[in-house]
Structures are given as C-alpha cells and as structure tokens.
Amino acid sequence: MADYEKWLFAANGALGLSVFGLLATILLAYPLADALLLSVQIAAHIGTLVFAVGVKVAYVARLVFLSRLGRPVH
Template identity: 55%
Template sequence: MKQLLTMANTTLALFLVALVVTILIAYPLAAKVPMFGQVAAHIGTLLFATGIKVAYIVRLVSLRALGRPLH
C-alpha cells in the first residue's frame, strides 16, 4: 500500500501540473495556439481533471488501508 500511496501522490502532482498547462493553453494563450491545439487543450483539461479525482480516491483508499488519517 505504501507503493500505491507513492504512485497516487506522484500521479496527483503530475496531473495537477498537466491541468494547469492545459488551462493556460486553452484560455490565456489561445490566440497563440492553432485550433487543433486549443481543442486538444480543452479535452486535456477534462481528462486531467478526471485523472486528479481518480488519483485522489486511490490516495484516500491507500491511506485508509495503512491506517493513516484522511486529511
């Protein structure tokens, strides 16, 4: 479970960075990105937000299995 917790924390951090990047591409930098890039950024925003939620749930499950507080 410790390995699962480490993987969940790492995945959570990576997806958070990827989400911020896609939000920056999709909104403030949209004028500098071609249409395909904008569409990909909007789709990426949805996928990375979902990935954050799944990684957080895995984190909670592993914390509970290890008997650690859920905060």
C-alpha cells in the same frame, strides 16, 4: 503494507502530474489560446477534462491507500 506504500507513492505522483497537466492545459486553453492553432486549442480543452478526471481518480486512490495503511484521512 509495503505494497500499499508503493501504491500511495504512485497515487501521490499521479496526483502531482495530473495537477501539473491540468494547470498547463488551462493555460493553453484560455490565456494562450490566441497564439495557438485551433487543433491545439481543441486538444488543450480535451486535456483539461482528462487531467481533471486524473486529479479526482488519483485523489480517491490516495485516500483509499491512506485508509488501508491506518493513517488519518483528511
């Protein structure tokens, strides 16, 4: 059970970092795009996709570990 607690903590952390990264890349890709080089804009758009996948994977991992620990999954 202690291993699942560690993995749940890691999944929660990954979810938080992914959400933060997603918000940052959205800001860079859209409202701040005029102030950035084209290469940075491209990286921001690619980062938006990568961080969106990170949010999904971390959320599913979180649900799995909550389920394994016998906690309610909402």
